[in-house]
Amino acid sequence: MSSNILHKSGLTPDSFELAEPDATAVATAPAAGPEPEEKNPFLVALGDRVRALRARRGITRKAAAMAADVSERHLANLEYGEGNASILVLLQVARALQCSLAELIGDVTTSTPEWLLIRELLEGRDDAALRRVRVTIGELLGTGGSHAGINPRVALIGLRGAGKSSLGHMLAEDLGFPFVELSREIEKFAGCSVSEIQALYGMNAYRRYERRALEEAIQIYPEAVIATPGGLVSDPATFNQLLSHCTTVWLQADPEDHMKRVQAQGDLRPMAASKQAMEDLKGILAGRAAFYSKAQYKINTSGQSLESAFQALRQTVREALQLPA
Incomplete structure (x- = not known):
């Protein structure tokens, strides 16, 4: 996240863990209005992940919206399963939340802390190293x-x-x-x-x-x-x-x-x-x-x-x- 965005939002990198939610924090619902009869389950799950990732980073919705270069209302709709964002907007949100696009959309290899730690260990390895890992995992799990x-x-x-x-x-x-x-x-x-x-x-x-x-x-x-x-x-x-x-x-x-x-x-x-x-x-x-x-x-x-x-x-x-x- 660039320093000018952090400055505009009133946050510094060290304040993420301590920042108190503002009026647009994690638990705040969008402005009252007619509730759609049925939300798309995928969009609802996507919104849940955005809120969870934002909470994990300790970033307010206002700061996240500014970092992603989207409106706060747009991000609120996304978080509550009411916004069908384009892939480019999702990429901007992922960058603002300092995560991969795969984690944002719910790839299984990002679904738990253990998965994320394994991904981090494998990131950047060459094909030969990955093959050795695959064979070793197969032997460890009895499927090799x-x-x-x-x-x-x-x-x-x-x-x-x-x-x-x-x-x-x-x-x-x-x-x-x-x-x-x-x-x-x-x-x-x-x-x-x-x-x-x-x-x-x-x-x-x-x-x-x-x-x-x-x-x-x-x-x-x-x-x-x-x-x-x-x-x-x-x-x-x-x-x-x-x-x-x-x-x-x-x-x-x-x-x-x-x-x-x-x-x-x-x-x-x-x-x-x-x-x-x-x-x-x-x-x-x-x-x-x-x-x-x-x-x-x-x-x-x-x-x-x-x-x-x-x-x-x-x-x-x-x-x-x-x-x-």
């Missing part, structure tokens, strides 16, 4: 599987057209493991095709079937090669399960190769309806690449024959599982 050791469930991840099915079949046969096509398992649970699940029941239902199919595969098969749907990484809970219980390999390919292979399969979903199919595919790949890269191993299948890509995959997996070449 055997991630730190050898895990003979091999999961192939990547976008459609990367070769998960073809290479997965070949790898399973070479290792003597069952081959699990997770999309087929999802269809068995639902009793209809993947496209029908999404059309009839929506993406949330599909993700539930996907998680259930993965959980069952993990329970049934101590050893397996699992070909996963390309979008599995979009659900953090399901992807965490995969990372914790499988040796993961990202089958990577250039967008052009993905497109050619999907076209060769006679299946253009989800690209058929778009004139910008290649741009769409590049966007999907770019959006998922950071998640795919969490796999323990990566094989680039572009510019390789099926046999050469298989040999690279075979060598990588056998070394990972400490099996003879």
